[in-house]
Amino acid sequence: MDNRFRKRLFYSLKTDPLAILLLVIIVAIVVMSIGGAWFSGYDPVKVDYKQALLPPSGDHWLGTDNFGRDVLSRLMHGGVASLGASIMAVTLIISLSLIIGLAAGYFGGWVDMVLTRLMDVLFSFPQLVLAIALASLMGPGLSSLMIAVAAVSWPSFARIFRSYVLSVRNEGYVQAAKTSGIPAWKIISTHVLGSIVGPILVLVTLDIGSIILSIASMSFLGLGIRPPQPEWGAMLNEGRAYIEEAPWLFLAPGLTIFLMVLGTNYLGDTLKDALEPRALNMPRLFGSRGKSKRKESHMSSTKLLEVEGLYVTAAESKRDTPKAILEDIRLELRPGECLGLVGESGSGKSTLALALMGLLRPPLELSGGTIHLLGADTKDWEWSDWRQARGSRIAYITQDPMDSLNPVLTIGSQLQECLTAHKKAGLNKAAAKAQVLKLLEQTGLSKETYHQYPHQLSGGMRQRVVIAMAMINEPQIIVADEPTTALDVSTQARIMELLAALQKERQVAMIFITHDLRLVAQIADRICVMKKGRIIEQGDVRSVFTEPREAYTRRLLQSIPALRIPAHLRKIT
Numbered sequence: 100m101d102n103r104f105r106k107r108l109f110y111s112l113k114t115d116p117l118a119i120l121l122l123v124i125i126v127a128i129v130v131m132s133i134g135g136a137w138f139s140g141y142d143p144v145k146v147d148y149k150q151a152l153l154p155p156s157g158d159h160w161l162g163t164d165n166f167g168r169d170v171l172s173r174l175m176h177g178g179v180a181s182l183g184a185s186i187m188a189v190t191l192i193i194s195l196s197l198i199i200g201l202a203a204g205y206f207g208g209w210v211d212m213v214l215t216r217l218m219d220v221l222f223s224f225p226q227l228v229l230a231i232a233l234a235s236l237m238g239p240g241l242s243s244l245m246i247a248v249a250a251v252s253w254p255s256f257a258r259i260f261r262s263y264v265l266s267v268r269n270e271g272y273v274q275a276a277k278t279s280g281i282p283a284w285k286i287i288s289t290h291v292l293g294s295i296v297g298p299i300l301v302l303v304t305l306d307i308g309s310i311i312l313s314i315a316s317m318s319f320l321g322l323g324i325r326p327p328q329p330e331w332g333a334m335l336n337e338g339r340a341y342i343e344e345a346p347w348l349f350l351a352p353g354l355t356i357f358l359m360v361l362g363t364n365y366l367g368d369t370l371k372d373a374l375e376p377r378a379l380n381m382p383r384l385f386g387s388r389g390k391s392k393r394k395e396s397h398m399s400s401t402k403l404l405e406v407e408g409l410y411v412t413a414a415e416s417k418r419d420t421p422k423a424i425l426e427d428i429r430l431e432l433r434p435g436e437c438l439g440l441v442g443e444s445g446s447g448k449s450t451l452a453l454a455l456m457g458l459l460r461p462p463l464e465l466s467g468g469t470i471h472l473l474g475a476d477t478k479d480w481e482w483s484d485w486r487q488a489r490g491s492r493i494a495y496i497t498q499d500p501m502d503s504l505n506p507v508l509t510i511g512s513q514l515q516e517c518l519t520a521h522k523k524a525g526l527n528k529a530a531a532k533a534q535v536l537k538l539l540e541q542t543g544l545s546k547e548t549y550h551q552y553p554h555q556l557s558g559g560m561r562q563r564v565v566i567a568m569a570m571i572n573e574p575q576i577i578v579a580d581e582p583t584t585a586l587d588v589s590t591q592a593r594i595m596e597l598l599a600a601l602q603k604e605r606q607v608a609m610i611f612i613t614h615d616l617r618l619v620a621q622i623a624d625r626i627c628v629m630k631k632g633r634i635i636e637q638g639d640v641r642s643v644f645t646e647p648r649e650a651y652t653r654r655l656l657q658s659i660p661a662l663r664i665p666a667h668l669r670k671i672t
């Protein structure tokens with residue numbers, strides 16, 4: 100666990116009293132279950148009919164059952180059986196699903212095919228019914244319960260692990276390890292497994308609740324531990340007959356199971372949020388709920404985007420003085436125009452792109468200025484407003500296409516998903532597919548791409564898919580953040596041609612971010628030059644190339660060979 104994760108987890112717990120309360124309850128239940136044997140004070144199985152069905156009192160805090168046994172003592176001893184069986188079942192499930200998920204995801208091919216078909220077969224049965232059938236075949240007892248629950252639960256975990264592996268399998272560092280001749284088992288255990296430890300932890304926490312519930316349900320049906328030994332599900336069954344006469348018999352195990360399941364689910368969510376800060380901070384970034392009225396601006400209707408005095412700061416903690424990342428940014432964009440945003444690494448180009456998309460995440464924060472998008476002031480926009488705008492009005496193309504593509508979904512389904520996310524009335528499945536196929540053709544991809552997965556495509560093809568994704572809902576603005584950086588020179592040229600053609604054909608306005616002035620010369624109408632978070636020079640391409648005002652721009656221009664600048668933009672000397 101890295102330090103930042105621990106800090107985020109601590110922060111989430113600190114600011115969420117319910118999470119703390121549930122954590123305390125879970126710890127108390129676990130401690131009482133483990134220590135029950137020593138400090139319960141009553142034998143959980145000893146029958147004493149004289150004490151039968153006593154209500155809760157100072158002697159018996161949770162009352163007694165129909166055999167005169169102390170309910171609290173049985174609850175504590177039963178916890179060992181219930182929690183022990185659940186933990187054992189989860190361990191079995193995780194081990195099995197990890198082996199199968201890793202093998203399917205990493206080796207692919209026929210191994211993947213066989214294993215995913217096996218998972219599909221198991222998925223086709225209702226899980227609990229199959230587990231009950233298996234447990235009945237093996238006979239009553241906690242071990243048969245555990246095995247039955249594990250045998251039916253592993254496919255859903257294995258499928259998740261497989262998808263994690265697929266997403267890291269094509270990462271540069273895994274490819275580099277493969278090309279260095281490192282054996283598969285070592286790559287899996289260090290690179291692949293290392294990067295999915297976090298998700299495993301979250302899955303375990305999230306799912307232990309449902310495993311506890313499955314084990315209790317099966318015990319309730321009489322498939323678990325044999326009487327008189329206590330177990331929560333079995334106790335629930337025993338208490339059922341006395342629900343009116345002695346409700347504590349039913350309530351005590353029922354509430355314990357409820358609190359354990361609620362607690363583990365809630366804490367699993369907290370853990371997940373700490374691992375994925377995006378989800379944690381999403382809504383807070385856009386002000387409190389219920390203020391979603393958009394203020395229409397007085398901006399001229401010809402400007403698609405107008406940024407005025409924009410400031411972005413970063414502060415790692417409240418105590419730190421915020422560091423200025425963007426200062427006094429002013430720019431505008433008109434229909435069909437391409438604005439090149441250039442500057443050296445670290446000048447703030449990507450941060451500006453994220454601000455324009457409403458995607459700034461802590462520690463980055465919008466600390467001043469306004470962004471008018473298609474006539475609307477985005478100041479009070481909530482997450483849902485940005486979500487509607489993204490894709491349909493303003494789209495984003497990233498540097499690395501793999502960032503935007505899901506490795507486990509086909510290209511066709513991902514494009515169709517983008518289309519249906521902003522669904523226009525009357526768009527059925529067939530029409531959506533036809534639209535996707537047409538766009539694939541327009542972006543120079545074959546029909547077969549529709550059924551292919553991202554890893555089956557080359558880098559250039561993937562970037563074409565991402566461009567198609569950006570175009571599919573016909574946005575009026577596209578922000579392309581170094582879209583050709585990850586490509587070789589010839590693919591780069593073809594992607595630039597495609598972007599220029601699509602932009603012209605569809606009259607889309609584009610912000611083209613790059614540190615490569617040659618690319619800007621090919622595509623942009625105007626240029627903004629950025630340095631240390633500020634726009635230090637902006638103007639039309641020709642004037643910036645031929646008469647740069649700033650020494651910094653001149654240095655940037657001098658760094659590219661004159662011959663690589665188009666003739667009409669070269670300085671006439």
Ligand SMILES: Nc1ncnc2c1ncn2[C@@H]1O[C@H](COP(=O)(O)OP(=O)(O)OP(=O)(O)O)[C@@H](O)[C@H]1O
Nearest residue numbers: 413424443444445446447448449450451462463614
């Ligand atoms: N999450 C963050 N927390 C703190 N500082 C950040 C964060 N993201 C970016 N910065 C800082 O903001 C500045 C601008 O970064 P940004 O990524 O926008 O630059 P860039 O011009 O896009 O660089 P590149 O061309 O290398 O992508 C840098 O100094 C960077 O360290």
